[in-house]
Amino acid sequence: MKSSESADNEGLLVRRIKNGTVIDHIDGGEALNVVKILGITGTTQEALSIATNVQSRDMGKKDIVKLTNRELSKEEVDRIALISPRATINIIRNYKVFEKKGVEIPTLIEGLVRCPNPGCISNTHEPIQSKFKVMPNGLRCTYCDWVITKDVTSHII
Amino acid sequence: MHHIISIGDFDRNGIDRLLDHAGQIDRKKYDSNALGGKILAVLFFEPSTRTRLSFESAIARLGGTSLSVGSVEACSMAKGETLADTVRVVSGYADAIVIRHPKEGAARLAAEFSTVPVINAGDGAGQHPSQTLLDLYTIRQSMPIDNIDIALIGDLRYGRTAHSLASALSLYNARLHTISPKGLELPATLSEQLTEKGMEIIEHDSISDIIREVDVLYVTRIQRERFPDSASYFNVASSYRITPELLADAKKHLIVLHPLPRVDEIDPRVDSLPHARYFEQSRNGVPVRMAMLMQVMQ
Numbered sequence: 165m166k167s168s169e170s171a172d173n174e175g176l177l178v179r180r181i182k183n184g185t186v187i188d189h190i191d192g193g194e195a196l197n198v199v200k201i202l203g204i205t206g207t208t209q210e211a212l213s214i215a216t217n218v219q220s221r222d223m224g225k226k227d228i229v230k231l232t233n234r235e236l237s238k239e240e241v242d243r244i245a246l247i248s249p250r251a252t253i254n255i256i257r258n259y260k261v262f263e264k265k266g267v268e269i270p271t272l273i274e275g276l277v278r279c280p281n282p283g284c285i286s287n288t289h290e291p292i293q294s295k296f297k298v299m300p301n302g303l304r305c306t307y308c309d310w311v312i313t314k315d316v317t318s319h320i321i
Numbered sequence: 322m323h324h325i326i327s328i329g330d331f332d333r334n335g336i337d338r339l340l341d342h343a344g345q346i347d348r349k350k351y352d353s354n355a356l357g358g359k360i361l362a363v364l365f366f367e368p369s370t371r372t373r374l375s376f377e378s379a380i381a382r383l384g385g386t387s388l389s390v391g392s393v394e395a396c397s398m399a400k401g402e403t404l405a406d407t408v409r410v411v412s413g414y415a416d417a418i419v420i421r422h423p424k425e426g427a428a429r430l431a432a433e434f435s436t437v438p439v440i441n442a443g444d445g446a447g448q449h450p451s452q453t454l455l456d457l458y459t460i461r462q463s464m465p466i467d468n469i470d471i472a473l474i475g476d477l478r479y480g481r482t483a484h485s486l487a488s489a490l491s492l493y494n495a496r497l498h499t500i501s502p503k504g505l506e507l508p509a510t511l512s513e514q515l516t517e518k519g520m521e522i523i524e525h526d527s528i529s530d531i532i533r534e535v536d537v538l539y540v541t542r543i544q545r546e547r548f549p550d551s552a553s554y555f556n557v558a559s560s561y562r563i564t565p566e567l568l569a570d571a572k573k574h575l576i577v578l579h580p581l582p583r584v585d586e587i588d589p590r591v592d593s594l595p596h597a598r599y600f601e602q603s604r605n606g607v608p609v610r611m612a613m614l615m616q617v618m619q
Contacts, residue, residue: 281425283423284425285404285425285426285429285444286426288424289403290404290405290430291403301513305426307425307426309426309447310425310510
């Protein structure tokens with residue numbers, strides 16, 4: 165009985181979408197940050213499904229984000245690699261996986277993260293976006309050289 | 322287009338070439354009209370004496386002219402204009418821009434919007450490459466830079482000159498000794514970067530511990546505003562003061578450098594000792610900045 169309920173719930177969690185993007189294999193608990201990185205807010209028109217802490221054979225627990233009627237660009241999905249490098253992206257067309265790809269850590273991140281240095285020129289009213297180089301030890305602000313070594317998500321704009 | 326924003330923009334050969342050129346200029350081997358007809362815009366949004374005057378002197382000695390806005394209050398930024406717009410406008414009036422600004426990264430931003438070369442003359446607690454080059458030039462006048470033992474003394478947390486110099490010295494296999502008040506130590510991220518480059522950094526409690534070992538004392542100003550009251554400032558400042566008595570134990574060839582202005586860090590009696598090189602260091606700003614201007618404007 166229990167297993168049947170579980171299967172039903174599982175069915176709801178993984179229900180297919182007709183068109184859009186499924187981001188799978190997100191590290192457990194990071195789905196909301198992925199949504200934040202993608203700039204999806206309460207005013208977004210597309211239907212959005214989020215499943216968190218789903219059992220995964222490979223990962224233990226994983227999160228899934230489904231976005232209907234929107235296909236994410238490579239630049240958008242690569243940003244996800246900052247917090248969840250194992251994530252996979254499935255572009256869905258007419259219920260079928262049209263394209264499946266992993267995420268690649270980009271070399272430069274623009275307009276995504278706010279520099280924590282209050283003295284940085286990127287935190288003023290200048291007409292620029294923040295810019296960070298992705299380094300082995302974290303993200304380095306290209307303006308002031310400040311390095312974010314941990315908790316990148318708390319600096320997302 | 323060639324900008325000079327950070328000492329990190331140079332490799333070892335680039336630094337050596339520029340210092341060699343500054344040396345030729347110092348020996349009067351240069352064309353005094355090398356930059357004839359060229360205009361340098363001096364955009365200083367923070368107070369400065371040495372850097373500003375030496376850049377103006379440098380362009381004048383090369384036959385060019387300079388223009389500036391005077392004070393921040395006298396320019397359009399006081400009306401709320403962005404630095405980006407100011408730079409776009411000024412780059413239409415001049416052949417190069419020298420900029421000092423209180424915000425870190427301001428020179429990098431200026432370079433993005435300028436259509437002429439930009440030289441960073443100090444951006445907040447960030448970079449000050451022309452100071453570093455003249456520091457290296459002054460060291461090189463007394464000894465080869467390779468493998469020196471140098472002590473950085475004072476405010477190493479906020480002192481941009483110390484940060485830039487330490488970065489440059491990592492190219493010369495120098496050994497770094499740091500002596501600073503609690504809370505004003507070298508930033509951990511910078512220490513890590515330097516250590517990764519193979520630099521040896523040793524922290525000390527007092528200058529007298531290492532005065533016999535080092536070749537260069539690089540003294541920086543400890544700012545009063547970093548301390549809760551005058552008494553605690555004087556208490557700390559006095560323990561970081563360079564005196565003739567302290568230098569009595571130093572190596573004969575040791576040199577004392579300071580980016581100036583000094584306040585209480587160096588006893589005026591040190592001025593007459595052969596170790597004192599800070600006024601010569603300041604004078605060296607002119608040939609070094611002449612070499613920099615020629616590099617970006619020719």
